[in-house]
Amino acid sequence: MPDDKQPKADFSDVEGGSSSTAPPAPSSGRTYTVVKGDSLSKIAKQFYGNASQWKKIYEANKDTIKNPDLIYPGQTFKIPDA
């Protein structure tokens, strides 16, 4: 019986970029380096006082965060202004 399963498409070599006619948003320049035991919610609580703001950090670091539930010690994230 033939295997109907198609090999999964490989997008590891996809490159991209973006630009805008609008001026870039001012950045506080704050960054944070993940330590063991951190989560995006914990970092959001630390910077914004509100764990539910984790998505803001996730959105600003989508290039480096593949899965918001999986962040690793040593990763450095941009912390957008509240």
Next chain:
Amino acid sequence: MIRSRRLVWAAGLGLVVVGAASCKKKEPPPPAETSAAPAPAPAPPAFAVQGIELGKTVDADKKVAAPTTTFGRKDTIYASVTTEGAAPSKTLSAKWTFQDGQTVKEQSQSIAPTGPAATEFHISKKGLWPAGKYKVEVSVDGSPAGSKDFEIK
């Protein structure tokens, strides 16, 4: 005689006083009541995504000149997101997915728009794109703002 001179003097003095009074410069009329304060400038429209166009190139305005939803396997795919309104900070994100749900690429761009603007996201592949159906979903600060389907043949 002296008395009559005094009377004449007094009468003359009176005329002078009356004349001076009548020559007194008239007070300018009080300024008219100012009308109501000028209406404040209309508030700029709230920030919102107006449209998403796909194409193989964008111009200097970050807009797609020739919109299409069909691409070749070597093409660079551009998504131009037009927005209106002003905001101190907005993060536009684009998530590109393949027909099987696999994420192809995620990108974001933080902007401080002061009015109508266009933001482009593009993806390219060193190898050939797998043929099939794709989608790009655009979000603003994490909230869905629109999507566009396209096909690579």
